[in-house]
Amino acid sequence: MAEKKKTSRKAAAPLRWLKRGVLGGSKELSPENERYDSPGKLAFKRFFRRPSACVATAVLICLFLFVFIGPIFDPFVPGYTEPMMQNVSPGYTMMSVPSELADSVKEISSYGKFSVGVNNEGKAFLWGYTGFQSGDESLEIPEEVANDKIAHIAAGADHIVAISESGKVYAWGNKRNGQFEGIGSLTESMVEEEPEELLTNGVDASQVKQLVCGNQMSAIVMNDGKFYIWGNKANGASNLNSLMRPGVGRIEKLVFTSSKVLGMTQDGKLLLLNAGSFVNYESKDGIVETMEYVGERKVVDIAAIGSSAAVLLEDGEILVLGGNANLNVPQIPEGDKAVALSGGAKHFSLLTEQGRVYCWGDNTLGQTDTPDSMTEAGAADQLFSVGFQNYAVKDGKLVEKWGHSGYLMGTDELGRSIFNRVLNGGRMTMTIGAVAVIVSSIIGIIIGCVSGYFGGKVDMALMRVTEIFGSIPFLPFAIILSSIFQGGEVDIFGMTITVTEDRRIFIIMIILGLLSWTGLARLVRGQVLAEREKEFVTAAKSMGIRERRIAFKHILPNVISVILVSMTLDFASCMLTESSLSYLGFGVKLPRPTWGNMLNGCNDAIVIQSYWWRWVFPALFLSVAVICINVIGDTLRDVLDPKSEVDR
């Protein structure tokens, strides 16, 4: 038959030429008018003639690339939390040192979210995230401090202490946990109260050697070895009693880890003060007692981070004690020697005699990405590694700063970057949506085709099945199904399945697919029923083509437009269902993010009001994605339906 067609066409061509030769080519038959686009191409053209569809497609493609390529560069780290960075608002303010301070740095201090500094003129500065704290206390520099000349300043976890040149000790911020001025809302045994003489008389500012703040603790060390220490000792310095004992010696320096206080005396003695995990040192030859290892050697400097402390000995050796004892201390070039240590929240840094700077420790937020110029001789003469940032100072001027500058979209209640979670959550949501749609489409197409093509009893039976599935209440049923696969072992008709998180997600995809195919099946059946009666099917039948081939090869392409539209719209609804499930806690479980479960913790008034970035971004991304898909689906329906052209 195919050959016959060809010959007839060939025969017709000369006739047409003859006709045209005699009568002349009419204008209507010019090539532009004669060219006839295939329906697919036509639909394609019409699709892109609509600006809304173009925009939606572009946005969706960008989103796709964003969530599928993005995680390669910013992968999801299971179990990662950063308690010091909880609920930080979006912005890159954490490293923006005011220029007035950068020109003449005296001191810079930080514990995590915000930093303070004072310049040589005695002006105090504050930068970083100082927004909504747990109470109404503002961290902004008070009027009286701004008007006074400040000599020293230090920032704790949620309070700031400053000493003016006249010796007045200012403190502001949160004081409900006994950080300053009394015991706050805690009991007396938990708090070391701020000494009365500091509140009334202040100190001799010229004699202050060090002002340091820790986790709700503060301390002042004087030149003569005297010290004042106060704050929430139950939380920030559980070994404080060892320090308060008589006979500790004249204190040179005190440092705070997140829960302990350590120090050194003026004659170079290390004060471990019974701080549990610091008593032992993991040397190359195995674990030894720290004090024994140090022996007669004098301590030059000491620094602390959240869980560890670093000790610099007079011969240049650096011991890292506690928590992350295996931190790799950097190699210092021959002939140079470390002279000072500095500790941030999770990383250490050291300054050498010749002015080189090296950082080591946790680098999750880029704290130790030291610029190459810093490892050259004479790069800096003063170093402040505070919180998650490093500031190198030379001749009183800030020469270089590096570290963590902030979050694009803020952080959630566990200190995880919202940006990272939106990225990885989007991938999860889209994957689940896509797989669910594929599953449901396969089932729907097969059942619809078979039922529509064969009709009769097959149709009856299949339509009953469809009816049953169709009347299953979707969300309740999805909830009940996924609650069965909560985890652990599930016994299904004798088979025991261990449900891991990955498998759970897969099961959720299948569940969504299994519950949402009925609409498509009905649609396809209806279309197939209509197509089945057309002539080309009769022709195919008369040629003896197998039934299955007719159903899937001849009829299916004619209903593909309906399927395409329905798949697009189903994709959106599957994404929404997944989000709803996850939002209720029956979909993908935390900590693995999806756009739905990121909103899970957000339905309380405080979060909605004060931590807007925690719900705005996932909600925005989810909405935009779904809107785009729906716009594309709607436009597709319009352009693929020949009738709609008549309508317009």
Place this chain on the structure above:
Amino acid sequence: MLLVFVILSMLLYLIYNLIPFNRANAIAEQYKAAYKNNPEGLEKLKLEKEIELGLKKYDENGEPQKVGIFMRYLGWLGLAPVNGQYNGILQGNFGISYQYNERPVLEVLAEPMQNTMFLNIFSVILALAVTIPLGIFCAVHRGSKRDSAIQVFTIVGYSIPFFIIAILFIWLFASTLGWFPVSGMKTPGSDYTGMQKFLDQLYYMALPLIVMTFGSLGGMTRYVRASMTEALTMDCVRTARAKGVKEKVVVYSHAWRNALIPVITLVIGWFISIFAGSIMLENIFGLNGMGKILIQSLTANDLDMVLCLELFYASIGLLGNLIVDIAYGIADPRIRVNK
């Protein structure tokens, strides 16, 4: 339809029994302290409870045997005896909620069901009151600027899930403007009566109601518009116009009647889905509704409660189908259900 219902209930029962949870064990656990020195006594208690719950029964030799899941299903349905007694759903016994002090499920559900029904029906009425005129308006003025604006608005409306709308509205109306309470059912500590109580409840229900109505606007309006557009191109409409019938009559009498059928299908289908949607809302707003109880019961493994609720949702769906069929007949005389 009855067959579908039976199959559905069976499916539900089978699926839910896949959960590795033994109520008898859980009950026995409570008495663990009392039977500290008497593990055999604990075992005996467990067995007693299992028999009481119909999980096991004595065979001819007096040995306890596990009851098959199908028999248990029949027992639950009330077609097979449990402990020599027919006492299942068919006898009106939906079981006991262990989560709520072992009260009968129906008794526990009475009030939440009222709340859910109120919320759903009220929001459906509200939504219909807005969407039908809006949809007709859009269809009549198709292509105009106002229509395009509404189209943009509706596509956004039906793409955004309920919970995002809820969060947005809480932020806007409860947190920022302070017009409505954030969550809850009644003013804490109040003991209003009569009218005052009703008004208080309405005040707390207002925001969920608004969210629910708002969330349904988009999809409904689009649907009404689409079917109305289709109806307006019908020959009868053209004829009516040609013979000089007033435009109002053409739209509301000729076209609307024809557009009604797809709208009815949608309204019912949407009514079902809105019950699912209210699961979300009740959890967000802390309303004492069926959805909230469903989630609570699922986490507490309260079998009878969950099954009863699932059955309720399933029967709402089936009932919806039935109503659609009947409504077709009323709306369109050409279709008769029992033809």
